[in-house]
Amino acid sequence: MYVGEHKPMKRKAYWVLASLGLSVSSLTLLQGQQQSEPAEEVELIADHAECVMFGPKRAEFMDQSVHARRNRFSFSEITESVVNRLGGRVETPYFVPGGSRTQASQKGSASGNLIDKHIFGVLREKGIEPAARTNDYEFARRVSLDLTGRVPKVERLTQFVNDNDAEKRAKYVDELLNSEEWIDKWTMFFGDLYKNTDTIRATNTNRRAEGREAFYAWIYNSLKENKPYNRIAYELIAAEGTNSWTKGELNWQVGNRTTGGPVQDHFDQMASATTETFLGISHFNCIVCHNGRGHVDTLSLWGKSASRMQAYSLSAFFAQSTFTQQPRAERADPNLFYWGVEFNRNGSYQLNTTTGNRPPRQAIGTQRVATPVYPFGDGTATPNSGEPWRTAAARLVTSDFNFSRATVNYVWKELMVRGLVEPVNQMDPARLDPENPPAAPWSLQPSNAALLRDLAQDFIDNKYDLKALMRRIATSDAYQLSARYDGNWNPAWDSLHARRLAKRLMAEEIYDAVVQTSNVAAPISFGVASRVPNEPAPAPKIVQWAMQTTSPSSRGGAAGFLNPFYPGNREDTDRRRDGSDQQALTLMNNNLVMARTRSTVTNGRESLLRQHVNKGNRELIDNLYLNVLSRMPDESERSAAMAALNSGNRTQAAENLLWALYNKVDFFFNY
Numbered sequence: 001m002y003v004g005e006h007k008p009m010k011r012k013a014y015w016v017l018a019s020l021g022l023s024v025s026s027l028t029l030l031q032g033q034q035q036s037e038p039a040e041e042v043e044l045i046a047d048h049a050e051c052v053m054f055g056p057k058r059a060e061f062m063d064q065s066v067h068a069r070r071n072r073f074s075f076s077e078i079t080e081s082v083v084n085r086l087g088g089r090v091e092t093p094y095f096v097p098g099g100s101r102t103q104a105s106q107k108g109s110a111s112g113n114l115i116d117k118h119i120f121g122v123l124r125e126k127g128i129e130p131a132a133r134t135n136d137y138e139f140a141r142r143v144s145l146d147l148t149g150r151v152p153k154v155e156r157l158t159q160f161v162n163d164n165d166a167e168k169r170a171k172y173v174d175e176l177l178n179s180e181e182w183i184d185k186w187t188m189f190f191g192d193l194y195k196n197t198d199t200i201r202a203t204n205t206n207r208r209a210e211g212r213e214a215f216y217a218w219i220y221n222s223l224k225e226n227k228p229y230n231r232i233a234y235e236l237i238a239a240e241g242t243n244s245w246t247k248g249e250l251n252w253q254v255g256n257r258t259t260g261g262p263v264q265d266h267f268d269q270m271a272s273a274t275t276e277t278f279l280g281i282s283h284f285n286c287i288v289c290h291n292g293r294g295h296v297d298t299l300s301l302w303g304k305s306a307s308r309m310q311a312y313s314l315s316a317f318f319a320q321s322t323f324t325q326q327p328r329a330e331r332a333d334p335n336l337f338y339w340g341v342e343f344n345r346n347g348s349y350q351l352n353t354t355t356g357n358r359p360p361r362q363a364i365g366t367q368r369v370a371t372p373v374y375p376f377g378d379g380t381a382t383p384n385s386g387e388p389w390r391t392a393a394a395r396l397v398t399s400d401f402n403f404s405r406a407t408v409n410y411v412w413k414e415l416m417v418r419g420l421v422e423p424v425n426q427m428d429p430a431r432l433d434p435e436n437p438p439a440a441p442w443s444l445q446p447s448n449a450a451l452l453r454d455l456a457q458d459f460i461d462n463k464y465d466l467k468a469l470m471r472r473i474a475t476s477d478a479y480q481l482s483a484r485y486d487g488n489w490n491p492a493w494d495s496l497h498a499r500r501l502a503k504r505l506m507a508e509e510i511y512d513a514v515v516q517t518s519n520v521a522a523p524i525s526f527g528v529a530s531r532v533p534n535e536p537a538p539a540p541k542i543v544q545w546a547m548q549t550t551s552p553s554s555r556g557g558a559a560g561f562l563n564p565f566y567p568g569n570r571e572d573t574d575r576r577r578d579g580s581d582q583q584a585l586t587l588m589n590n591n592l593v594m595a596r597t598r599s600t601v602t603n604g605r606e607s608l609l610r611q612h613v614n615k616g617n618r619e620l621i622d623n624l625y626l627n628v629l630s631r632m633p634d635e636s637e638r639s640a641a642m643a644a645l646n647s648g649n650r651t652q653a654a655e656n657l658l659w660a661l662y663n664k665v666d667f668f669f670n671y
Contacts, residue, residue, distance in 0.1 A: 074491060074494070075417065075418055075491075075494040075501045076489060076491035076494050076501075077491075078501070078502050078503070078504075079483055079499070079500070079501050079502040079671070080489065081665075082483065082502040082665055082669050082671050083483050083484045083485070083502070083671065085664075085665040086484070086665065086666060086671070087633060087634045087636065087637045087666075113472065113475065113476045113477065114451075114454050114455065114458060114472075115451065115455065115472065115473065115476040115478050115479075116476050116477045116478055118448055118450055118451035118454065119448070119451065119476075119478040119496070119497055120477070120478070122448060122496060123496060123498055126496070128493055128496065128498050129487065129498075130481055130498045130499065131481040131482045131483070131484065131485045131486075131498060131499035131500065132481070132482050132484070132486070133477070133480055133481060133482065134480055134481060134482040134483070134500065135482075136160060136161045137157070137161060137630055137631040137632070138482065138483075138630075138631070138671065139169060139480055140152045140156075140157050140160050140161070140172065140630065141157075141630035141631070141670070142500070142670055142671070143169075143172065143173060143176060143474055143479075144176060145505065145509060145670045146414070146415050146474070146670065147173070147176040147177060147182055147185065147470060147474065148176050148179055148181035148182050148184070148185050149181065149184065149185035149188065149506065149508060149509050149512065149547045150181050150185075150509075150512055150513070150516060150545075150547070151513050151516060151517065151630055152630055153516075154623075154626045154627050154630075157626065157630055158626070160172055169475065169480070170471075170475045173470075173471055173474045173475055174471065177467045177470060177471060181547075182223075183220060183223050183224050184545065184547045184548050185547055186223050186466070187216065187219050187220045187223060188506075188508065188547055189414060190219050190223070191215075191216060191219060191550070191551065191570070192568065192570060192575055193277060193410070194215070194219070194236070194252050194255075194277065195255050195570045195571060196212060196215045196216060196219070196251065196255075196550070196551055196570060197212060197551040197552055197553060197569065197570040197571060198211065198212040198551060198553050199553070200255055200257075200571055201571060202571065202572065203257055203258055203259045203260075204259060205254065205255065205257050205259070207244060207251050207254055207255070207339065208245070208336070208338070208530050209527050209528050209529055209530055209553075210245040210338065210528070210529055210530060211244045211245055211248075211251050211254065211338065211339065212251070212550055212551050212553070212554075213528045213541075213550060214244065214245050214246060214247070214248035214251060215248045215249070215251035215252070216248070216550040216551070217248055218248030218249050218251075219248075223466070226465065226466070226467055228463050228464040228465060229407055229459075229464040229465075229466050230398040230399075230403070230464040231398075231464070233278050233394070233397065233398050233403070234394040234395070234398045235249050235394075236249055236252040236253070237253075237274055237278070237390065237393055237394035237397060237398075238388075238390050238391045238393070238394035239252065239253055239341060240341055240342060240343055240390075241340060241341065241342075242324065242326060242340035242342065243326065243338050243340065244338045244339040244340070244341075245328075245338040246338075250339060250340070250341050251339075253270060253321070253323075253341045254323070254339045254341065255273075256269045256270045256273045257269070257323050258357060260356065260357060261353070261355060261356020261357045261358070262353045262355065262356050263319075263347075264315070264319075264349060264350070264353055264356070264358070264361060265356045265357045265358060266318070266321070266323065267315040267316070267318040267319050267321070267349055268288045268311070268315045268358060270315070270318040270321065271284070271288070271311070271314045271315040271317065271318055271393075272284050272285040272288060274393065274397060275314070276425050278397050278398070278403055278406060278407075279376070279397065279400065279402050279403060279406050279427065279429075280402075280405070280406035280409060280410070280421070280424055280425050280426070280427035281302075281402075281406075281425075281426075281427055281428075281429065282425040282426055283296055283299060283300045283302075283303040283426065283428075284303075284311065284314070286303065287303060287306045287307070287308060287310065287311040288308065288311040288312075288315065288358060289308070289358050289359050290308055290359065291306070291307050291308050292304050292305060292306040292307070293305065299426070300426070300428045300430075301428055301430040301431050301438055301442050302428050302429040302430040302431075303428070305430075306375065309364060309370070310373075310375040310379070311375070312349060312351065312361070312370035313370050313371065313372060313373040313374075313375060314372070314373075314374065314375050314393075315349055315370065316348070316349035316370045316371055316372040316373075316389065317372040317374075317383070317389045317390060317392060317393035318389070318390055318393065319347040319348050319349040319372075319389065320343055320344050320345060320346075320347040320388060320389045320390060321341060321342070321343070321344065321347065321390055322340075322341075322342045322343075322344045322347070323339060323340070323341060323342075324339065324340035324341075324342055325337045325338075325339060325340070326338055326339075326340060333532055333533060336530050336532065343388055343390075345388075348369050349369060349370040349371075350368065350369055351363045351364065351367065351368050351369065351370060352368065372389050372392065372393070374393075374396045376400055376402065376429055377400060381396050401456060401460075402427065402429055402432065404456035404457070404459050404460050404464070405427065405432060405452055405453070405456040406424075406427055407456075407459065407464075407469075408420075408452065408455045408456050408459055408469065409421050409424050409427070409446075409452065410424055411466070411469055411470060411473070412455070412473065415470065415473045415474060415479065416473065416478075416479065416497060416501070417500075417501035417502070417503045418447075418494060418495060418497070418501055420446045420447055420448055420451065420452045421445050421446050421447075421452070422447075422495075427445065428445050430442075431443070431444055431445040432444070432445060432446060432449060432452070432453075433449070433453070434449035434450045434453060437449075447495035447496065448496075455469075455472070458472065478497055479500075481497075481498070481499050481500050482499065482500055483499060483500040483501070483502050483671040484499075485498075485499045500671060502669050502670065502671040503577055503669065503670050503671075504565075504577045504578070504579065504668060504669055504670075505565075505668050505669065505670055506565070506567070506575070506577070507546070507561075507562040507563070507564075507565035507566065507567040508545075508546035508547045508549070508562065508567065509547070509670075510565060510587075510667075510668055511545075511546040511558060511561055511562055511592065512545045512546050512547055513628075513667065514592055514593055514596060514662065515544075515545070515546075515592075515596075517608060517627045517628045518596030518597075518607055518608050518609075519605055519606065519607055519608045519611070520595065520596045520600075520602050520605065520607050520608075521544060521602070521603065521605070522558070522592060523542050523543065523544055524542070524543050524544075524545075524546060524548075524549055524554075524555065524556045524557065524558045525540045525541070525542045525556050525557070526540055526541055526549065526550075526553070526554035526555070526556040527540050527541070527554075528540065528541045528550075528554075541554075546558055546562060551570060552567065552568070552569045552570055555567075558592075560590070561586060561590050561592045564580060564582040564583045564585075564586045565583055565586075566578070566580075583668075587662060587663050587668065588663060593659065593662050594659075596608075596658075596662075597609065597655045597656075597658045597659045597662070598655060599613045599651055599654070599655065608623075608624070608627055608628075608658070609624075609654055609655060609658055611623075612624065613650075613651055613654050617641075617642055617645050617646070618638070618642075620645070620654060621633060621638055621641045621642070621645070621657070622638075624654075624657060624658055624661060625637070625661065628658070628661040628662065628667060629661060629664065629666040629667060631666070641657055644656065644657055645657070
């Protein structure tokens, strides 16, 4: 909260915010979901609400009509709220040359990009006019945040906008894909997906900081060398070794360890994590406990007919796995150990349990052991002769066409805000193929099944190259549409991608944007090795950017700023992008923002304000806007800022203006 010298700034800066047409309404996008309608009874459309799947993930199984009513801020509502508060419509060199080509693509003509063929083809068939192409300022900020998690540096932004090369957007995409920042952003993304954290409280599994860091380094280095994604997934599923502190990929399977029951619980969780993470099928976790019929009938056509025996048969692929602990010999502490995930040729999946985390497993007729059979595709694939079963699972999963579909859908959602299948972890294998649609009353699950199919095939054809997939999306005209829409928008068009959908920045993106644009560093220090009694504390790791932190437990002193923006804990709480009162208060009051609105020199570096405060009013205003919002002010914004600078103490007015920009919708949303 504000104290002392911050009180005058609070009053005056808030007036600046209001004078720019923002006032408190700009912050209701952060507060909005706290102002929802009164709570109502939630109807679940699947049985057994006591299941662990209905804990933190309860909302995923709500009746969709109830969920829609409760979720006031839908994709459309958020986007409309953002664009209604945007400035920057001044006529400046916003648009890339080649308007006729752009207009043709907007009308749905073939553009050479398979994404545009499908997106604009559907829009044309439905008679829906897409949004105009976004301007260069907005594109540069959008694609920089999407691909690297950072806002563009002002020098590069200015150079980009003033470039007359018709291919400059594609070249900028390539520049971002080949940057160190791209590795940081997507290491964070896959760290979330693979749930990389040091302690898994639910199972009392401790990877320790060493395991967490080894896993982070493995993900980072895999992306740095642009390892094909099917190889990344294969290595995680099939990983074997004795030291999770030196062999980072072991840590994914370590995270799937399950306590409190027989070994079959381990195998079931390994299979469930594999199907959800790499095939996008979270409902498999239900089938491990009971047949689908009568339980997931309205959730999944595939799950409706799936049997528990099929689930046992997939779990059996993991039955030759054993988790081991090995105390760290060079540190005399029995509580310090690393994990092994080792091959046990004699392992099997016995149908003989009565305790544990799952219902009893009992013999089916005379069958007392489940043998590995892959339940997807034609449902008959088994390990090759002499092939370790978990290696076979890795081979079958990564060669499954739905592996490519699921991966494309994850990346599509990250770049396009809404997945082609939504939620991304509830893919239904029986409703994905446009050539084989399900019988009524079921319908194809993807919003554009042909696009998902063709983009998945393109991903395979490009040898599972993540950068090629991202390049395909980011250079499409569909990706480059504006969030602004002239005319009446129908929320039913959200899934058709006729406009850009807005999204709130990730916690780490907001933190790093404040640090980068203010030019005042905020290093983050955290431990990377376990503390040994009677020995000096290991040296901490220091990173300059929140996007370089390795897990929720490595946020250090930055946690106070990051946590209100829902970064998740990678265990039972997913990352979220919705709003809260605390987020608004954080941007208004947190010292990370407050200290960076000063005209100071820190560690030999001039703050943003220090660099520009002695320049003329127009130059000062334009530079603050360019740095913080990645655009120029429009005339009404410039006039309001001029009036503020010409009243009272000019330096304090400039600080107030900078504070106001950090609280503007342009800053904390990607649009």
